[in-house]
Amino acid sequence: MAFVPKTDLEKAVHGGDPDATLALLRACTPAQRAVERASVARMLELANTARWSSPPLEWGGPPSAAQLHAVDIAIVLCGTARDVAHSRVRDEMLLSLCHEFKPRSLDGLADAMLARSPAMIRPVSKLIAAGLAPRPETDAYTLGLISLPRTLRSDAELSALFDADPGLRPALLRVFDVEGTGDVSLASSDKYNHNPRTDWVTLLKSLVDDGVATRAQLLDRTLGALEKDWPQYRAGWFSRFHGALEPTTEELRAHLPRYLALCASRIAPTVTLALEVLGRVDAEAPIGADDLLEALRPVMASPVKTQLEAALKLLDRLVAREPGGAARASDVAAMGLLHANARLQATVLARLSTWGVDEALRVRLDGLAAHVGATNRAALQALLGAPADVPPPPPAAPATPGRGPADPLADDRRLAPIADLPDLADTIAHVFEHAEDVDDFERAIAGLVAATPIVDAKALFGPVLKRAARVKGLLPRELARLLRFVAASELAPGQVGVDNGGNASPADALLVARIDELARSTIAGHRLTPLATPTHREGFIAPVALVERWQAHAAAGVAPTEAEQERALLRLAPGAAPPVLAAARALADSPFVRALRYALADDIAPGAERRLFAAAARIRHPGADDAALDARHPGLGPDGALAARYAMRLESRTHEYDGKSYTHHDVMLEARPPCAADEDAPLAARRHCGQGKARLWFRWSPFAGIDAGAIRHSATLLPSDLRAFFAEGVRAFGNNLDWWEAQWQNRAYLEPLLDPATPMTDMANLLLLLALCGKEPGQTAIAVDALVQAHAEGRIDATALAAALRELVAGPLPKLARLHKSLQAALRADPGLGELVFTLLGAAVLACPENPPRDMALLLGLLLELRVDGPRELPPALRAAVAAMKLGGNGKAIQKQLLQA
């Protein structure tokens, strides 16, 4: 309903007459203005809404500048502080009105504005400068002060504020008292403020220059802020400011107890700062032994290598000037053995050896022995004078010759059929809440189809029918659609996911089509299990079951659609016992039966039905070419007659920003033979073919989309050959190694690697390696588990994996520090992986010894540990590669140790 102004004030405001509005309100008493508040607030809301909303507009149209001016006048004079704080009144008008009228909205206005946003510090400052509001003492005001440099448009504006409000500059010291928030802090203010004249370091130092504050005050407040142990991002600003103050040694020494205490801070840059200060102070005049030792004790337990090194240097100096303190220095230094860096451990052990260890320390060292690296054990044993309490080296990799992927048709992988209707209801409820449970999804849809028609379905499935309206995710949605058809005869259209490029997810579309088919199939009420229903986990169908199912369909006179037949064939577990083939031969002849026999390696030629026989060929020759089919039906595309083969290449793009160069590497994975431009391509081939203009490396895969359940379900399309599935995972991971985008769904590509029945093919290996180099810790953890588990189950071909790693490391994609961390994690989970990790590290070294990538030293360090721990010898080629590397610093020292006999 359109707004109709009734009172004079409403007419003046709505009529866009600010002068009339002001005149009317000038004639009112404060009490009369307060009465108008509700009406004015409503007008303000309508006008603001009209700014952004599309017709119909209650206000009558977009508000004019004059109307907004008028309503602003009215809200200042009639409204409360909160009303004004939530409006957009211009600063100058606000000041002028407040100055003249001293309206009730002025009471608490500064606090209300700052409560709304720290960015309102500008009008607040002007109110204070004009004497219209007292300076708040609140944290909100301090947050506003922190925001000040970024809310101003120029240096001149800031100077004008300072000139107008002499109390403002002293108030700036309050910024030391408040931690700030995720959005407002000194650290974020300076990070995003590109005007060095108004950054906080400059502003605060200028207080000293202008006599508003002293250096002592700034230093004291800086230390006070650091002592509060605020989170690192915010505390880091104070560490930097401390450096900018350039305190003299006298100034530092005056606060020595505080710097000593800061060594126990949980914030790493604070500890680093404290150690630097102690180093300076101690160099000029020694710090007392008791104080120094107490302060350094927590530092020796720090994970930061440079901090331990700094602390050890201080201990060196202490012992040099007070040899009597050596024992205590040893006691403090010993904790450094907990650091994972072997070279650091070596320096600690060297000092302990020089400074001596008493009996109590010996006992402690024995307790730390398990944490000392293999390369340092001899030094530790020398210190202890007896073999340390170190666990024996782990046994060699478990010998599981011939063990490999588990049988996908093992009994423990069999899917139990739905027991009864209540069980069906429970299973449906479960799938609704577990959108990635592919096995139960298949059980549920099969159970529904096989049970239909269901008497009193609405009552029986009441709870899940209610839930069905709100489920999310492809699998629950499709199950819900089928359920509603079965129970209530409603078949809503399925939803297919669409990515940013406008590409519909083919995997979604295939499942939607299948559900439509199955729904139609229930109309006749034959109560048959759908042909393509898995009998075992991860989508496998036992051949004997498929034969029996086809028989049942034939006996009922039901012909499953060609698509369902194709799906069923693709899900067959390869290989079948002779009795099964005999049973297949006994079936009445039909294209499907012939294709089934072809899949079961019967001696027949491929038939005219290209899709059925293409599916059968994938089972007859898993992961390999079918020459006979290719001759009969050439050009079917990858995973048609010919198995897909993949070639990975990188396309790199570089751009400059703010003086820095950034390079991105796009992972392109192309399948051969090339796709056929054929809408009726075999199902397995369609996985490889992009749609329209979709790029092959596009972040949302052209096939499975971004729904994790859809991704997992796509693996059941051809469960006996997951290379295409893993190839999609390679694209997904390879193009998001640095986690530029939160693609949580990608973990669905990794989970099949944990399945004992999954063979580690070339694509599986590549996916595993990429995931081990990923940034997101959850996905990396899955990859580590996959490596550990696959190794324990004998599924890893070390040579193939090493070759894949060598090729990967030769390129710019992987970050070796992450790979190092992942391999360490794998060794912690299973020390028996030593041999495999040694092989992988060797492959990484061999990748490009003439130009070792960054962080190669980390891999060399781990290689050294494994070499000593084994003990293991470096193969000649690896030794030569290590020797050829040009390394510096730590890397050089490790190289030397590696090459020692």
Add this chain to the structure above:
Amino acid sequence: MIAVPQIYRYAHPSFVSDDARPRLTLCTCAPDAGAPPRFFEGRMLAPRLVSQLLTAVHRVVGSRFFTPANSVARAIALADPVVTSGGGLLRFEGFSSCCSTYVRADVLPTAYDGQVIAKGSTNVDFNAPMRAALARVRDDAGLELAVGPDELTLRTGAAAVTERKVELPTRWVRGMVEVQSCQAAMRRRFEVSAPDALRFLRTLPKASTSRTPLWVVPGPAGLFTTTRASEHGVRVTDTRRLRVLEPLLPRADSLAVYADDAQQASAWVLDFGQARLTLALSPEVWRGFSGEGQALRALLHASTHSEALLARVRAALSWQSRLDAGSLAAELALAPGEVEDALQVLGACGLAGFDLADGHYFHRVLPFDLSGVEDMHPRLAAARELIAGAAVTVLEDEPFEATVRSGGVLHRVRDRAGELHCTCPWHAAHQGRRGPCKHMLAAEASRRR
């Protein structure tokens, strides 16, 4: 009620004096308009350790490990820690503002040389300047501790009374109460030395792992994490919450880890000999400690059958640091099982805490006014409504099967292989890991009738 109003009234802020021998005065909260209680005066025998423990409590209280989408990420300390004096122990408890992490520092009698003046529970003021001063405490300089207002400050009126009103979200209060029931259901899974624990914590990722539950498992090379469920391990999400333990580990003797059988919540207990720190983690950072099954069942049973018994047990509480069911049972001429159930109920009502290391409840009264909070146990309230509305129809006693009409739908609760299942989405999602749904509670109660 979505919030519990709480007023913190302190005679002065807690502070550490600048004397040659530092003195920490922890100001206690005055109930209503009365005098603030004074619990303890004495000297800490491990000053630096106690300082670090109190700092850890303060840190957790001010932490927020999860910020809902579209919310401002302000780490607001919702409530001041609670101090309990009883049985010679001083306990300092706190809860993170996101409701996902509970912390308690227990200072044992061997940690001090002093006098316990009174027993009780109340809030205690922790503030940033105090914490900064605690960072400077050293063992050789010593530390005096007073839990209660400073007499000199009171006499001279050197500081003004501070009063602060806070609206404690019901969710927060509920979590603080229910974490005790969660702990009571836990059992020790493994124990490692402090160096092993420190080494392990350093291997944890710095980024959040809240989306990927990890199991912490003891292995031949020490503790490690895996994404696979392990019967020997403990499930944890967002391992950043464990970081508070890191600075304390160099002083600790050992770390013991506890978890409930459903592998949801976990507790990490550092033992220092003279003191302990307990850190309890909720199953996910985005949710707190939900109602543990046994407590809900016990509560339901108590409300219908044993109010008098509950009252008797409650009357026997007097700030004991260890509530032994056997001893109380003998004292009250009750069966030990009845006393255990009663203690469970009292714990779920904020009237007792649970000490994992000791394996017993202790008397502690959370200083919140819970009387107006009717939905402390929403599931329980909903179950009672169902019972009152005659929504339950028992179909079979053995195996048990019942229907429960709720939300316009007829749910089915039935016994499958000794476990109850329900057709509601909540049970389908959680499969009993978060205790019984309201339908199961109502059905069970109807069975008992």
